[in-house]
Amino acid sequence: MVFKYIVEHMEPELDEWSELEYANILQKVGQNRLYLTHVHPDLLARLPERIGPNSGIISTTKAVLELDEVDPAKVILLDPSATQPLEPSDGENFKWLLFGGILGDDPPQDRTKELRKLGFTTRHLGPVQMTTDTAVIVAKHVIEGKTPLDKLEYVDRPEIRLGKKETVELPFRYLVKEGKPQLPNGLLELLKKSNEISLV
Structure with missing residues (x-):
């Protein structure tokens, strides 16, 4: 079975961090398997090219329940x-895995409740918030690789080092590979840029 991933974009805008995350999802799940729904x-x-109409992401203004191909069950x-x-x-x-597309708040604000009230089957990914x-x-x-959480x-x-003396703690859980947190391509550069602006 080919699994599909739906991110219900729950913000009117798209910040650069979320753009990097969506591009990272596309890279990991492949073409035509990621849906961005409820996009203003x-x-x-005006979606950026790397997550736009020709990127392999299926983006729509429709909410998840308005998609004809999605069986809520x-x-x-x-x-x-x-x-x-x-x-596993x-x-x-x-067949479908649904996520609330919100850059995580710290502490969490439980904005998934907007989707929860729609009555879907629910599962969690552990006690610590992830991006x-x-x-x-x-x-x-878990679903495709059959690997338990x-x-x-x-x-x-x-804690991510940005310079000789500057570090930033990211308040989320990340996967690790070879001892390093797996961040989206471009996130470290974005963090460094934000840090430079804040120091000005």
């Missing part, structure tokens, strides 16, 4: 407040 019409008309909403974790066996009964791209990639490892390697609140 003005934003849809085959959707799992990844919800931090769910009572059950996502498990969930891949046998579901949207990390959540999608973790879910892919507790067998994946994570780092919580990694």
Whole structure:
């Protein structure tokens, strides 16, 4: 079965951090498997090229329940407040994985409730908040790679060095590879740029 990933974009705008995350998801899940739904019409008309109409991401102003191809009974909403974790066996009964496309608040503000009230089956990815791209990639490892959540390697609140004396702590859980948190391409440069601006 080919699984599809839906990110319900819950902001009127798109900041550069979210753009990097969406591009990272596309790179990890492949062409025509990532849906960006509920995109504001003005934003849809000016999406950056790397996540725009020719990128392989399917973007639409429609909300998830307005998509003709989506059977709500085959959707799992990844919800931090769910009572059950996502498990490899969930891949046998579901086809769509739904995520709230919000750059995580610290502390979390539970904005997934807007999707929760729609009645989807829910699962969680553990007790620590992840960025949207990390959540999608973790879910892919579980559903497609058949790897249980507790067998994946994570780092919580990694401290990222920006310069000789400057560091920043990212208040999220990330996957780890070769001892390093797996950040989207371009995020380190964005953090350094933001740091330089804040020091001015």
